[in-house]
Amino acid sequence: MIAIGVVLILFPGTAMDFCIKIIGILLLVAGAGGVILGIRGQGAYRIYTMSGAVTAAVGGAVCLLQPQLIKTFLPLVMGVVILATGVLNIGNAFAAKKAGAARWLVSLILALVTVVLGVIILMNLNGTADLLVTIIGIVFVYNGISMLIMKIMNKV
Numbered sequence: 016m017i018a019i020g021v022v023l024i025l026f027p028g029t030a031m032d033f034c035i036k037i038i039g040i041l042l043l044v045a046g047a048g049g050v051i052l053g054i055r056g057q058g059a060y061r062i063y064t065m066s067g068a069v070t071a072a073v074g075g076a077v078c079l080l081q082p083q084l085i086k087t088f089l090p091l092v093m094g095v096v097i098l099a100t101g102v103l104n105i106g107n108a109f110a111a112k113k114a115g116a117a118r119w120l121v122s123l124i125l126a127l128v129t130v131v132l133g134v135i136i137l138m139n140l141n142g143t144a145d146l147l148v149t150i151i152g153i154v155f156v157y158n159g160i161s162m163l164i165m166k167i168m169n170k171v
Contacts, residue, residue, distance in 0.1 A: 016159030023152025027145040030152075035085045039078025046072025090140055090147040097154050098133030101126050104165070116169040125161035132157065 023030050049068025056064050078085050104126030112119035132154045136147065 016155045016162070018159075020152040020155030020157075020159060023148050023155060025152075027148035027152065031086055031089060031144060031148050032082065035078050035082045035089070038085075039075045039082075042071045042075030042078060044075075046070075046075055086144045087140075090136065090144060090151065093147075093151045094133055094136035094140070096133075097136060097151070097158065098130060100158060101129030101131075101133050104129055104162070107165070111165075111169040114169075118168040122165040122169055125165060129154075129158050129161065 046068045049064050049071060053061050053065035053068055105123065108119050108122035108126050111122055116122075136150060136154065139147065139150075
């Protein structure tokens, strides 16, 4: 998370464009693989696989042909991921407390800050994508450092 955060801070526009292209290519490859599996499948499995493959291929095409659409959607996804990480870290902090870790409160505070940062990102989606990518990068660096601190302090 720290390395990704640094890249996002230093090169927000380029990083987002690159990520969108990579996601598009991966989705197209997954879609093609799903079509092959779908053709080989039978019955309901075939329909399920083919529908997933078509969805992946369409998503990949949108990433490659309409990257601006994805640029408006990606900060939302990242905000949700950061918020979810914070919520999971709250659970980990209480698990550390239950396990008898001495500094579980620090983990809880760091997790709560992560939740707040995720909420801030989600509440500022109307800003420019590059600014949000920079903010997301800062949050990723913070989140990576806080996760390292929690692991070192609690050793759980």
